[in-house]
Amino acid sequence: MSTSDEQFWSIGELAERAGVTVKTVRFYSDRGLLPESARSGGGHRRYGPQALDRLRLIRSLRTLDLPLPEIRRVVEDEDDAAGRVLENAVASRLRELGGELRAMRWREAALRLVGECPPGERAGRLRLLGAVGTPPTTAPMARFWRAWLPARTPARVTTTFLEAAVPQPPDEPTPAQVLAFARLYAMTTAPCPGRRQPQPEVHRVAGAHGAALLYPGLIEAFELTAPPLRRARDPRPGEALDAYVAAYAGAYGRRDTRDFRRLLATRLAAEPRLDLYWELTSLVRTPAAGPPEPTPGAADDWLRAALDRDNATAA
Known part of the structure; x- marks a missing residue:
């Protein structure tokens, strides 16, 4: 001793x-x-x-x-x-633990999703979940939209659009949000016909330069549409619609006239729709309490309806 x-x-x-x-x-x-x-x-x-x-x-x-x-x-x-x-x-350890906790919450919600669904749906849901992996990644959705946007879209505009269009996995997801995210993942990784993602007709009509000008104006219009969407206001003409029409007019090299608004409504009605994508995105982003955050799809729907109302009133 x-x-x-x-x-x-x-x-x-x-x-x-x-x-x-x-x-x-x-x-x-x-x-x-x-x-x-x-x-x-x-x-x-x-x-x-x-x-x-x-x-x-x-x-x-x-x-x-x-x-x-x-x-x-x-x-x-x-x-x-x-x-x-x-x-x-x-x-550093706190950041690591945060990632581990998010992954565990995702697994918990995924397990609840499988455990609570009817037996006949379990195989399909397991296939969806198995493709996503843990922690889930948004890379396929970002690639989907990069292929959709015009090749000459400025990097700043692309980044802003992706932030609005690509939903991040919730930190504490519900089983419904896990399912919606998995369906989005499957939708954006499914093979597309032909070599490239099908492009909207507006890209062809406006040309590469015009299409690259279009999206900054659309982003501005979508931002102006967010407040009435959050308040559940009915679509109506106003500043947001004017910005929306101006974006298309600039892409086409036209002026915002009554004839152009009627032509635009006709062309938009013929454009391909991504309703399912925006519906699933809204589900992923919906908080536990409160209304869902507006998506570009919801903003576009609101503005199209406002355009139709504006044309009908003018007629």
């Missing part, structure tokens, strides 16, 4: 004081994390109070699930540097 004057402890005494096993002390000592104060005549390790403080700190850091390399940096750096290292390590 060591004396109180010497303040040297054997590996067993240090383990007892710290409330850990001898194996634990040896593990950290072998990795150079515990300082030895001396060696006995027989070559056995002797530890002082500094080792006890260090061991308690290591145990606290391990309780936070910090990896050994980060713990080494914390205990070996000077006080100021150690504080910064610890802050960075904790922030």
Whole structure:
């Protein structure tokens, strides 16, 4: 036994004081994390109070699930540097845990989705969920829209449109949201006829330059439409519709006239629809409480209805 004057402890005494096993002390000592104060005549390790403080700190850091390399940096750096290292390590671990928690919540909702559905639907839902993977990715949806948008669309406009059109998986999804996201994933990864994603007729009519001008104007019109959509206002002419028509007029090199508004309504009625995509997107984005967030599809529907009402009133 060591004396109180010497303040040297054997590996067993240090383990007892710290409330850990001898194996634990040896593990950290072998990795150079515990300082030895001396060696006995027989070559056995002797530890002082500094080792006890260090061991308690290591145990606290391990309780936070910090990896050994980060713990080494914390205990070996000077006080100021150690504080910064610890802050960075904790922030990094928090980000990792956030991702792990989101993945676990997704799995929980997916399991509930399969467990609560009728037996005859389970095989189909399992196929949908198996294709998505965990954590889910939005990459196929982004590729879908990049193929849909004109090739010359400015990068800034593309980024803004993708933020509005591609729904992110909710942090705490319901089974219905998991199913909607899985269906979106399947929809955007399904093979398309021909070599490219089918393009809207407006792209062909407006040409590459005109189509690239179209989307900045549409984004502005959709933003103006969001407030009346959130308030469940009926479609009607106004600033949002004017911006919508101006976007198409600029793409076509035309002026906003009554004849053009009638022509535009006719062309829009013949455009391909993505109703299912926007319906599923709305489900994914719908919060647990409150109305769903407007999607570009909902905004486009509102503006088309406002255009039809405007033309009918003028007639």
